Amino acid sequence: MTTTQTRAGTPDVASLSNRPAPVQPGDGRPDGGLVPVLRRGWRRLTSMRTALVLLFLLALAAVPGSLLPQVPLNPIKVDRYRAEHPALAPWLGRAGLFDVFGSPWFAAIYLLLFLSLVGCLVPRTRQHLRVLRGTPPPTPRHLHRLPESASYEVRGVPAELAERARGVLRGWRVVTRAEPGGVVTLAAEKGYLRETGSLVFHLALTVLLAGIAAGRLWGYQGTVLVEEGKGFCNSVALYDAFRSGRLVHGGLAPFCVDRLDSFTARYDPDGTPSLFRADIRYSEGLDGAQRSYPLEVNKPLRIEGVRVYLVSHGFAPRFTVRTTSGQVFADYSAPFLPQDGRLLSEGVLKLPDARPRQLAVLGLFAPTAVDLGGGRVASVSPAPDAPGVAIAVFAGDLGLDSGRPQSVYSVDQAQIDRGVLHAVARARMVPGDTLRLTDGTRITFEGYRQWATIQVSHDPGQPVVLGAAVFVVLGILLSLSVRRRRIWLRFTPGPAGADGDGAPDGAPDGVSEEAADGRRTVVAVGGLARTDAGSFSAEFARVADEVRGTLPAARED
Numbered sequence: 207m208t209t210t211q212t213r214a215g216t217p218d219v220a221s222l223s224n225r226p227a228p229v230q231p232g233d234g235r236p237d238g239g240l241v242p243v244l245r246r247g248w249r250r251l252t253s254m255r256t257a258l259v260l261l262f263l264l265a266l267a268a269v270p271g272s273l274l275p276q277v278p279l280n281p282i283k284v285d286r287y288r289a290e291h292p293a294l295a296p297w298l299g300r301a302g303l304f305d306v307f308g309s310p311w312f313a314a315i316y317l318l319l320f321l322s323l324v325g326c327l328v329p330r331t332r333q334h335l336r337v338l339r340g341t342p343p344p345t346p347r348h349l350h351r352l353p354e355s356a357s358y359e360v361r362g363v364p365a366e367l368a369e370r371a372r373g374v375l376r377g378w379r380v381v382t383r384a385e386p387g388g389v390v391t392l393a394a395e396k397g398y399l400r401e402t403g404s405l406v407f408h409l410a411l412t413v414l415l416a417g418i419a420a421g422r423l424w425g426y427q428g429t430v431l432v433e434e435g436k437g438f439c440n441s442v443a444l445y446d447a448f449r450s451g452r453l454v455h456g457g458l459a460p461f462c463v464d465r466l467d468s469f470t471a472r473y474d475p476d477g478t479p480s481l482f483r484a485d486i487r488y489s490e491g492l493d494g495a496q497r498s499y500p501l502e503v504n505k506p507l508r509i510e511g512v513r514v515y516l517v518s519h520g521f522a523p524r525f526t527v528r529t530t531s532g533q534v535f536a537d538y539s540a541p542f543l544p545q546d547g548r549l550l551s552e553g554v555l556k557l558p559d560a561r562p563r564q565l566a567v568l569g570l571f572a573p574t575a576v577d578l579g580g581g582r583v584a585s586v587s588p589a590p591d592a593p594g595v596a597i598a599v600f601a602g603d604l605g606l607d608s609g610r611p612q613s614v615y616s617v618d619q620a621q622i623d624r625g626v627l628h629a630v631a632r633a634r635m636v637p638g639d640t641l642r643l644t645d646g647t648r649i650t651f652e653g654y655r656q657w658a659t660i661q662v663s664h665d666p667g668q669p670v671v672l673g674a675a676v677f678v679v680l681g682i683l684l685s686l687s688v689r690r691r692r693i694w695l696r697f698t699p700g701p702a703g704a705d706g707d708g709a710p711d712g713a714p715d716g717v718s719e720e721a722a723d724g725r726r727t728v729v730a731v732g733g734l735a736r737t738d739a740g741s742f743s744a745e746f747a748r749v750a751d752e753v754r755g756t757l758p759a760a761r762e763d
Contacts, residue, residue, distance in 0.1 A: 253322075254326055257323055261319060263315050264315050270303045274287070274303055276305060276306065277449075278447070278449045280429070281429070281446070282543060308422070308449075320412065320415050323411065323412045323415070327409060331409075334405055341379070342380070342394060345391035345696055349731065351732075352694075353734060356732075359726045359729070360726065364389065364390040364699055365697075368391075371392055378395065378693070379394065379398070390696075390697045391695065391697070392695040394694070397691055400684065400737065403683070403686075406677055407678055407684075409681075410680075411678055413670060414671055417674055419667070420666060420670065421451075421671070422451055423452055423453045424451050424453050425454070425663070425666060426448070426454050426458065428448040428449075429661045430445050431446055431541055431660075432657060432658055433655050434656055437462060438660075440462065458512075460491050461509050463488045464488060465487045466485075467487060469519055470484075473587070473588055481502070482502060482503050482519060483500050483516075485498065485499075485501070486498070501516045503516055512664040515660065515661040515662075515663065516658060516660060517660065520549060521542055522540060523595050523654050524651075525539070525651060526538070527557060537652055538557070540554060540556070541615075542569070549585060551570065553569065553571070554566055554567065554569070555567040558606050563601040564603060565601055566601075566627075567600075568598045568600060570583055572584060572593065581632045582634070583634055593653065594634065594635065594636050595634070595651055596633070597651075604618065605620065630644065636651065638651070689737050691733065691737075691742055694731070695753065697728075697729055698728040729753075731753065
C-alpha cells in the first residue's frame with residue numbers, strides 16, 4: 207500500500223522506508239575511527255586461534271637456535287661457523303640467527319604470545335569462576351531425546367524418592383528443583399576440573415613465559431676458558447664472552463674459581479665420552495675459605511645465586527722457547543681449539559716479546575697422533591694416549607702493535623701477505639722433541655695441559671619457570687583425564703499431567719497408565735557428556751542402575 211502526502215512538504219511512508227537508518231553510537235557498525243580498529247585487533251589477538259598460531263611460530267622460530275651455534279652459548283663455535291661458511295654466515299648474522307633468543311623478531315613473537323594468552327585467559331577465568339559458583343542447568347523437558355536415557359516406574363512420593371537418589375550421586379554437584387504438578391527434578395554435574403586443568407595449564411604457560419622473560423632481563427651468562435693450574439673471578443672483564451640482561455645493573459656475585467686443579471676425561475672404546483670432570487677450588491666473597499668441588503656435566507656448582515657449568519674441554523700444548531738473545535720462555539702454553547670429534551685441535555702460541563724477531567708457533571695437536579707424512583698429523587682417538595703436534599714456526603712482525611684486532615687462535619694472514627711474517631720451519635714433534643731454527647732458536651715440545659670451558663649463569667626466573675613447568679604438567683593431566691558430564695532425573699507422580707492424555711508430562715511414549723493410580727512414580731533419567739568420552743555410556747548405566755536399586759520397585763498387580 208502506498209501512502210501519499212497529506213500536506214505540502216511531508217514525505218510519504220514509502221519514501222521514508224527506503225532511506226538508510228541512521229547509525230547510532232555503539233550499535234556495532236564500523237564508524238571508520240581508530241577505536242573500533244583497535245578493538246577488533248585486540249579481539250583477534252586474544253582469540254585462542256591466534257594464541258595457538260603464535261605458539262607454533264614461537265616453536266618454529268626456536269628451531270634455528272637448536273641447529274645453529276649461538277653466541278651466548280658458544281662464541282667459539284660461531285666464529286668457526288663463520289670461517290667455514292663465509293658467504294652464508296653474514297646473512298645469518300644479519301637475521302639474528304646466531305642469537306635467536308635475543309633477536310628482536312623472536313622477542314616480538316614472544317611478547318605477542320604473552321599478551322594473547324593474558325587477554326584470552328582473563329575472560330575464561332572469570333567465566334569459569336562463575337560456573338564454579340553456579341548450579342547445574344535445569345532438567346530438560348524431554349530426557350528421552352538425550353544421547354543416554356532410561357525410564358521406569360517405582361513406588362513412593364517424588365520428593366522422598368529424589369532424596370534417596372541424591373544419596374547415590376555423591377561426588378556430583380546436585381541441585382533439587384520442584385516443578386508444577388508435584389514433579390521433582392535432580393540436576394547433577396561432574397567434571398569441573400577439566401576446565402580448571404585447562405586454565406591451570408594456560409596460566410602456568412603464561413607464568414613460564416614471564417619467568418623466562420625475567421631471566422633474560424635480570425640474568426647474565428659468561429663463559430671462560432681455563433687451563434689447568436689457572437682460575438678466574440666472577441668479573442665481566444675476565445670472561446671470554448659475556449651476555450647480560452638489559453636490566454642488570456651493579457656488580458656480579460662475589461666469588462672466584464681460584465684454580466682448575468685437574469681435568470679428567472674417560473672414553474669408551476668407540477671414543478664416546480663416559481666422564482668429564484673438572485676438579486676445581488673456589489671461594490665465596492672477598493675473604494672466603496677455599497673449597498673443592500668436582501664439576502661435571504649436568505652437575506653444576508651452585509654458589510652465590512649463580513650456577514657454574516662445565517661446558518667443554520680441550521688441550522693446550524706446552525712449549526719452551528730459547529732464543530739466540532738468551533731469552534727463555536719456559537713451559538709456555540696456548541689453548542688449541544678442537545676441530546673434530548677426535549679432538550684434533552688447532553691453535554697458535556704467540557711470543558711478541560721474543561728477540562730479535564717475534565715468533566709464533568702455529569700447529570695441530572693430536573691426542574692420539576698418527577703420522578700422515580710430510581709433517582702432517584691426525585688423531586684416531588680423543589684420549590691423550592700418544593700426543594703429538596705438527597707445527598709451523600713463523601718469525602717477523604705479528605702485527606699485535608698495529609691496533610687491528612686479530613684472533614688469538616691463528617696468525618694474521620695480512621702480515622703474511624705483506625711479507626713481514628714468514629714461515630721459517632715446520633716439524634712433527636712428540637713430547638721431548640726439540641726443533642732448532644737456522645738462527646739457533648730452539649723450540650721444545652714439553653707436552654700438554656688440558657683446559658675446560660666454564661660457564662657462569664645467573665637466572666632469577668629459574669624457580670618461577672620450574673614451578674610453572676610443574677603446573678603445566680598437572681594442568682595437562684587434569685584436562686586430559688577429567689570429563690565433563692551431566693545427569694538429570696525427573697520424578698513424575700502418578701496422576702496424569704496437565705494435558706490429560708493419561709501419561710505424565712515429559713515421560714516417554716509407552717509408559718503404563720498405571721502411573722496414574724497415585725501409588726506409582728515415573729522416573730526418567732537422561733545423561734549427556736559435554737566432552738567426547740567413550741566410557742560415559744557405561745558410567746551412565748552404572749549410575750542409573752544404582753539409582754534404581756535404591757528406589758522401591760513398583761508392585762505388580
